[in-house]
Amino acid sequence: MNPTPSIKDFTPEEDLLGFFGPDSVTWRIHSDPAFSVGGIRALLLQALHPVAMDGVHQFSTGFTTDPWARLTRTAEYVATLTYGTRRDALRVVRRVRGMHRDKAAVEETTGRSYSVDDADLLLWVHNCEVDSLLSTARRAGVPLTDAEADRYVAEQVVAAVLIGADEAEVPRTVAELAAYFDGIRAQLAVTPAARAASRFVLVPPMPGWVQLLTPARPAWSTLASLGAATLPRWARQVYGLPGFGLTDTAATAGLKAFRQAALAVPARVRESPIVRAARERVATAEPLSA
Template sequence: MTSRRDWTPEEDLLGFFGPDSVTWRVHADPVFSVGGLRALLLQALHPVAMDGVATFSAGFRTDPWPRLARTAAYVDTLTFGSRREAMRAVRRVRGLHRRLVGVEPRGGRAYRVDDPDLLLWVHCCEVDSLLDVARRAGVLAGDVDADRYVAEQVIAAVLVGCTEDDVPRTAAELAAYLEGMRPSLVVTPAARNACRLVLVPPMPAWVRFLTPAQPAWGTLAVLAFATLPGWARRMYAMPGLALTDVAATAGLRAFRQAILALPHRARRSPIVRAGYERVAAGLSA
């Protein structure tokens, strides 16, 4: 999977997923951004994973934008980059993780940021979140597409360091994994702070008052929180954001239609656009 010697030029061109994959369909859609924020809120409920963020991303509390941008760029590159580009991104992330060790104060667990069980939690939260918003918004039509997406994402999990046999391969397995994790989840002070930061991130005054950034982000954040599983919303105990599931789904669909009205250049990152252009040029050559 990771050896360049095993790749044909066409496989390198298409990347690890390719334009016929469900992954490209989900990750290129406007609701991807909502799913990404939902994943962060869900990931924060694991006390050890959250301690890793709080300990090793201290700047996130005062200026979250660089870390959010790096995370989005990594997922975009892994999805839409060539295999060589994706592997460069994977090696960079794994190299950073490898050096980070800590002790979670609540339970006293010593951990490495790249412990397979922590990587699996982060992976499953991301896949569940992106899958949930895609299904609600109508990006995916049924269970077959949902299972294909979860199965395709096993590649992403293994590349970042998860143990392959532990990674869910169907939507049902993914749901069972999350259900099994619920007894070990808790809203620590760090998790509550992270939630507030996602919902109301710091912005320079001129951005907040002279641009539409704050209301636009507010829409994303409220939709992300509202689409969390009910048990996760109850753990955070923020009744002011408790939209019904019906209202959350309606809001998500309205958001998607509004963004789809924009040209591709305005709603897709440069990495996503480059992936489509690279594949189109390569296949027509």
Template sequence: MTGSGTALPGPGDWTPEEDHEGFFGPDSVTWRIHADPSYSVGGLRALMLQALHPVAMDGVARNSAAFRDQPWQRLIRTGQYVETLTFGTRTEARRAVARVRGLHSRFGGVESDSGRAYRVDDPDLLLWVHNCEVESLLSTARRGGLGLTDADADRYVTEQVAAAVLVGVPEDAVPRTVAGLDAWFADVRPSLAATAAARDAVRRLLLPPMPAWVQLLTPARPAWGGLAGLGFALLPPWARQLFSMPGLGLTDAAATGALRAFRQGLLALPTRLRHSPIVRTGIERTASAVPVSA
């Protein structure tokens, strides 16, 4: 597949009321998961999982100098994009998607091992990134203790079809259930590998470059290392095996326990401290609708 597969909708495609509520709305499972404290850990896990696609990883390594030098900033930008898509108005979300599409359309390359020529906005690469994000955010939220039934989980996967279509994935290619998502990963796993670029990307996420004064005078290094290490430990066993790293010393049970402790610690903070400005603005804008539950 080559090139972005779907047209971006415009303001004429929705009513003012739909614009106000956004693409998901406060009664969605998407809001529950993306406003949960587990979101940051799930985002890190998603980046590490995404690195295992040789062509997608080649696109990042070849076209994103910022990721090599300041990988945490890529995580922040990606998190802000997903939050805007989730909690922003449809107009705000469309503007964010248009920026991302514009960037994607400019980049491409040839992956050396396979010889595949690609564009960053090839639909199969966009689908890989999307499915890694959905699977990571969902599985991390469930392991962290967010009360989600199997029906809720399927609903989340279905809701997220809208996000995939917005960024350019053909709708009929996107899984709509957890079982469909699991089957998709089973199909794609034989093509995955921990390339040199992938291993370097994970090392930079675990130990990102920091100014000496930050390392010496602040707790940034151990705090970030603990968070990133937890994200890695939450990867599925087959992904950790591809990286030849069993889990940074954490068993699956210990990783789940650490995630739950992290989540409970953040839930004890006031909402204004644990929600980003984007999330708070969305909740305040739709205050008359069904509230987000913890």
């Protein structure tokens, strides 16, 4: 695996700006309301790789006992990698890589012996995330040119390398990303672990009081339905959900409506504290580069 960089490899200004910075396409996509739908789409897509899904099922802390905590940790990881300082990002990367270390098993349906930190499995998870966040953003109406879409894929190479993927194998353009999925589709399937994971994503367990006294259930149902409906057609077919109740046109319309409704909420309420903190932090770094 690739060694994790040291904070000594960066200048103080680079540390403050993080690995992407305010002028990146990554900041634009990851701070948009469509990001939440893209994250759910990514989880559903990732579950279709039998070996990668087995690793989650076997070794992910809290996957069956406290799934909400696991989702929260995943969201915090992506947010810190995107908006944190490089020091903060490296801290969470080392924590996750440490959790992956020395975890190995055999996936029953394929018979493959694997380690959780195998580079091809890390690449699969990365590519699902990039493809999901980018495609969801574009369908939701985030203004992105083809060149900016390619730039996003290229920016995300650093995220893949940091977690341990082989840099030479990481797609750098939208076309390379599409070619990756074309090449791996024959390996994908809905295993029992994937079926259980998809059920959790689509209909997660919630305490009774949460369902009765809060809008959590209908809110999540909306996000989950959009996440599933925006999967590629081939992925919906693998799941046996070719339409999932919505046509591609209807799914896109629903996604755009969701985004517009979310954008009506003031940014100070809509955006997470880490995003607001990042904007304030980089403002202090601008004089350093003037």
